[in-house]
Amino acid sequence: MSPTYNSLFLVTVAAVLGPWISTHLFRSVIPSVIVEILIGFLIGPHILHLAQQTANINFLSQFGFAYLMFLSGMELDFDLLLERPAKGDSPSWLRGLIFFAITLAISLAVALWLHHVGLVKSVLMVTLLLSTTSLGLVTPALKERGWIGDKFGQEVLLYALIADVATLIVFTAYITFHSTGNAFSFLLVMVLLLFFVFVYRVLLAARHLPIFRVVENATSEIGIRASFALVLAFLAFSETLGTEVVIAAFLAGAIISLLAEKHSQLTTKLNSIGYGFFIPIFFVSVGMQFNLTAMTGTSAFLWMMLLLLATMYVNKLLPSLWFLRRFGFRQRLAGGFLLSSRLSLMIAASQIGEQAGLIPASMSNGFVLLALVTCVLSPSAFNQLIRFVTAPEDRAAMQKDAVVTINRETLPPNWEVRQIEVRSRRLNDIALRTLHLPQDLLFISLVRGDERIVPRGHTRLEQFDVVQVMGTPENLQRLSELMEEV
DSSP, X not given: OOOHHHHHHHHHHHHHHHHHHHHHTSTTSSOHHHHHHHHHHHHSTTTTOOOOOOHHHHHHHHHHHHHHHHHHHHXXXXXXXXXXXXXXOOOHHHHHHHHHHHHHHHHHHHHHHHHHTTSOXXXXXXXXXXXXXXXXXXHHHHHHTTOTTSHHHHHHHHHHHHHHHHHHXXXXXXXXXXXXXXXXXXXXXXXXXXXXXXXXXXXXXXXXXXXXXXXXXXXXXXXXXXXXXXXXXXXXXXXXXXXXXXXXXXHHHHHHHHHSOTTOHHHHHHHHHIIIIIHHHHHHHHHHHOOGGGGOOOHHHHHHHHHHHHHHHHHHHHHHHHHTTTSOHHHHHHHHHHHTOOOHHHHHHHHHHHHTTSSOHHHHHHHHHHHHHHHHHHHHHHHHHHTTSOOHHHHHHHOTTOOOSOOTTTSOTTOEEEEEEOOOGGGTTOBGGGSOOOSSEEEEEEEETTEEEOOOTTOBOOTXXXXXXXXXXXXXXXXXXXXXXX
């Protein structure tokens, strides 16, 4: 009898114990994903021999990583990437690319030296592994300390986002080229990007067709089904092209980010499915495959691991001290340490690199261990440094004139607050940024059924939405005529 269900049961138990142990025993100092990897290592074939890496668990693990990349793409904030720079400042995406280029240059210098002394085979592979950043650790750390909405938090988040996206694209192109041995294969990644644009345009045009609205109101969870169909379509197309699935899953998530509102019921459910089942299986499976004995080697190998760990911090701290210079020294150091955390992408990329023959098993396991070390050190260093800096919420609380409610006394002269229902069919699926509205208008909230949405530039209106907006009576009247026109 196949041991699949026995092993899968133990994997799910490890997934349940991980968050509990992290919270109750380690006071969340050690992230739950690290505990899951450690439990997987204990129950796996290298220690207790309780669970086996069966074909079904291996598939669920691979899909779990693809789903993690899908959720990472879903967190992609296009407003942050494409926001207009302040006067005299460079665009956000350009700052992020330059930051990543400096990280890449430092990593390349170290990889070239290691190749020169005969410790590294693939220079580019090691360079990319050293240049990653864990967006999955940066975002929660900023949220927990109350910095996610501050300029400092947004700047750190931008650099993590660019590093993830750029590393994914270059890594996918490189692995594709190595697998096929044909320089033409670089164009396959461009084909995947064109497929992304095509699918987005089709879904954008079809999202409000009456047939989809009828089904969506039923108990069929068509949004969840369509999301899984979307990610599997990208994975299947990527498999057909012969490219790595990481960028395909990421692009599928980016489409959800463009079409769905942040923190909507759909995105909440997709996050629950991923972090509740698929993603923990991936991390426990990583622990089951981790082989500590494969790392035992010469003293040169151990010194190389220490050098790689130091590089992971230097290549983020140095550019952070320059690009975050508008903030205090402690904030710059804290941001650099937080950006130095590595997790899922480094772990998965090292395993893919081992399977492709670009790095040996010892180095692959070494990178997994280094990722775990940064997961503990980096958030802890960030918390220790940032606690001496007044958080945005605390600064707001110290202001005596802080605004708690909106009333006539707190509004600008002659301004009013009004609720307007969107009755015009012409405004259906129209982004707010394309309405060309007067400057003396400020959207406060948008109510869609039972859902309340914070309106942003990319937010698309739907018929029968109710918007709360403030502005001068004349401009409010113009907006009301525009939205209520049948």
